[in-house]
Amino acid sequence: MIQKAIIIFLAAALTNNFVLTYFLGLCPFVGVSERSSSAIGMGFASTFVMTMTAVIAWIMDWLVLRPLHLEFLQTAVFILVIASLVQFVEMFIKKTSKELYKALGIYLPLITTNCIVFGLALIGSMKNYNLLENIMLGFGAGMGFTLALVLIAGIREELEFRNVPEPLKGAGITLIVVGLMALAFMGFSGMVTL
Amino acid sequence: MKKHSLFYEFKKGLVAENPVLVMLLGLCSTLAVSNKAINSVAMALAVFFVLFFSSLIIGIIKNLIPDQVRIPSFILVIATFVTLADLFMKAKFPAISKALGPYIPLIVVNCIILGRQEAFVSKNSLIASLMDAIGMSLGYFWVIVLLGIVREVLGFGTIFGYKVLGSWFKPWLVMVLPPGSFITLGIFVGVLNWLRAKGGKA
Numbered sequence: 001m002i003q004k005a006i007i008i009f010l011a012a013a014l015t016n017n018f019v020l021t022y023f024l025g026l027c028p029f030v031g032v033s034e035r036s037s038s039a040i041g042m043g044f045a046s047t048f049v050m051t052m053t054a055v056i057a058w059i060m061d062w063l064v065l066r067p068l069h070l071e072f073l074q075t076a077v078f079i080l081v082i083a084s085l086v087q088f089v090e091m092f093i094k095k096t097s098k099e100l101y102k103a104l105g106i107y108l109p110l111i112t113t114n115c116i117v118f119g120l121a122l123i124g125s126m127k128n129y130n131l132l133e134n135i136m137l138g139f140g141a142g143m144g145f146t147l148a149l150v151l152i153a154g155i156r157e158e159l160e161f162r163n164v165p166e167p168l169k170g171a172g173i174t175l176i177v178v179g180l181m182a183l184a185f186m187g188f189s190g191m192v193t194l
Numbered sequence: 195m196k197k198h199s200l201f202y203e204f205k206k207g208l209v210a211e212n213p214v215l216v217m218l219l220g221l222c223s224t225l226a227v228s229n230k231a232i233n234s235v236a237m238a239l240a241v242f243f244v245l246f247f248s249s250l251i252i253g254i255i256k257n258l259i260p261d262q263v264r265i266p267s268f269i270l271v272i273a274t275f276v277t278l279a280d281l282f283m284k285a286k287f288p289a290i291s292k293a294l295g296p297y298i299p300l301i302v303v304n305c306i307i308l309g310r311q312e313a314f315v316s317k318n319s320l321i322a323s324l325m326d327a328i329g330m331s332l333g334y335f336w337v338i339v340l341l342g343i344v345r346e347v348l349g350f351g352t353i354f355g356y357k358v359l360g361s362w363f364k365p366w367l368v369m370v371l372p373p374g375s376f377i378t379l380g381i382f383v384g385v386l387n388w389l390r391a392k393g394g395k396a
Binding site for chain 2: 021024119126171173175179
């Protein structure tokens with residue numbers, strides 16, 4: 001069982017990287033990936049929220065929705081769970097650690113509408129994972145997101161000094177670079193699968 | 195704020211403020227489902243349905259919602275229509291619903307929809323909001339369908355399942371896979387920027 005959980009973690013972080021194979025979490029990808037420092041902040045704030053979401057969404061899904069046969073409410077319930085969780089995390093961090101709030105605070109509201117969090121809750125539910133596996137999925141997907149975000153931020157910092165054709169500057173070249181990165185990540189495929 | 199004609203509100207979503215290519219919203223679904231043209235069409239129709247009816251309902255009730263709980267209320271309205279679309283697709287088009295997978299429920303966090311409610315519907319009249327919703331949906335529609343067609347032709351040699359390229363054509367597997375999607379959309383953004391810069395206006 002532990003073995004399966006580790007495989008899920010690796011698969012979510014590398015071979016089935018949520019950003020590069022499921023296209024989730026792309027909005028902040030283009031938005032905050034200009035500086036490595038903000039990429040790291042966004043990455044860890046998301047990882048934290050995603051791990052928490054994996055726990056709470058699993059509890060709602062298996063202990064409330066499924067026993068009551070209310071699966072059709074899944075979309076509404078998950079999105080409410082995520083929105084309130086993010087709000088709660090924001091208030092908690094604000095009260096407990098001023099430094100952490102300064103570092104992560106501005107990214108937290110953005111995470112509510114980040115599809116990677118919601119997608120994670122849905123994918124975990126579709127695969128019928130148990131609680132431990134779901135947590136590993138959330139944590140792994142978060143780490144994979146952070147990895148991809150930091151990598152692309154590094155490349156974009158470098159790109160600023162390169163001679164990119166005028167129309168491709170900004171979003172265009174970023175998408176093409178992400179495409180090449182996705183191609184590189186495909187080298188991991190076959191190692192483990194989700 | 196400057197008042198614009200209804201036609202302007204409709205037209206701006208097509209090119210000048212295109213949600214995908216210019217504002218870069220709703221990229222997840224655009225990139226994910228556009229490996230075949232038919233999936234693109236289904237996705238675009240679902241987005242149109244959700245965006246139009248969310249704008250309608252939110253346009254009607256926006257004055258009743260206190261400002262502090264605005265976003266959760268908007269999301270609940272959107273989630274209702276997404277659930278409707280999801281259940282309808284599952285019942286009527288099970289094959290397409292299976293191909294689109296989690297991306298139909300994911301419309302709920304599609305930034306185009308919440309973004310339009312927050313940036314446009316909450317500040318404008320109902321009729322203008324509906325024109326805006328139709329324009330934005332059409333802007334989304336042409337981009338995702340064109341992307342689907344390009345990827346399907348190069349990846350499978352077909353359009354909507356009909357063979358268009360002869361047997362000499364060796365399909366580019368990469369176009370069906372995620373990297374092809376990113377690269378094609380990147381080129382689209384570049385081409386649109388180039389055309390706009392050349393024309394001087396959109």
